[in-house]
Amino acid sequence: MIALALVEPRPPAQTATHRLQPGDASVIARGERVYRTHCAACHGARLEGQPNWRERGPDGRLPAPPHDASGHTWHHPDEMLFKLTKYGLAKVANMKDYASAMPVYEGVLSDEEIVAVLSWIKAQWPADVRERHDQMNRQARP
Numbered sequence: 001m002i003a004l005a006l007v008e009p010r011p012p013a014q015t016a017t018h019r020l021q022p023g024d025a026s027v028i029a030r031g032e033r034v035y036r037t038h039c040a041a042c043h044g045a046r047l048e049g050q051p052n053w054r055e056r057g058p059d060g061r062l063p064a065p066p067h068d069a070s071g072h073t074w075h076h077p078d079e080m081l082f083k084l085t086k087y088g089l090a091k092v093a094n095m096k097d098y099a100s101a102m103p104v105y106e107g108v109l110s111d112e113e114i115v116a117v118l119s120w121i122k123a124q125w126p127a128d129v130r131e132r133h134d135q136m137n138r139q140a141r142p
């Protein structure tokens with residue numbers, strides 16, 4: 001994926017922050033249901049993503065990346081993951097013509113469902129990756 005580094009540093013101070021809750025059993029149970037229904041078809045039942053996910057297809061679009069430790073989902077802080085899922089890549093990266101196969105979930109999933117599914121994804125990462133992600137969140141927050 002491209003250009004996200006440009007917008008990564010921190011969300012505008014006035015926006016609400018959405019913290020993932022990978023340690024909350026009821027949140028991740030809900031998140032798993034959301035994942036199976038809305039995300040698994042592309043990102044894989046085991047978070048493995050689609051084959052050759054780093055290479056654009058003939059339509060110029062990237063395949064779905066894995067959400068496990070081999071992908072770069074964990075390179076983005078909570079708020080960035082929330083925005084990518086809710087508003088889509090084009091909007092978050094501020095490139096309105098960017099063609100992405102990733103759907104926009106605004107109006108489809110509630111904010112709580114988005115936090116839940118991302119929390120479940122995080123709960124699947126190995127402890128050291130979760131710890132690095134926690135560290136990144138601490139740096140990203142004002």
Ligand code: HEC
Pocket residue numbers: 001002034035038039040041042043061062063064065071072073074076081084085089099100101102103105117118
């Ligand atoms: C129709 C296929 C499809 C579905 C369904 C889908 N995604 Fe995606 N997703 C993609 C693709 C393709 C990308 C990479 C897009 C790009 O870079 O252009 C992506 C990228 C992402 C990213 C950015 C990952 C990164 O490493 O930068 C996140 C976060 C994400 N998806 C979350 C979700 C969640 C959560 C769901 C379910 C609620 C979901 N996606 C459902 C196709 C899909």
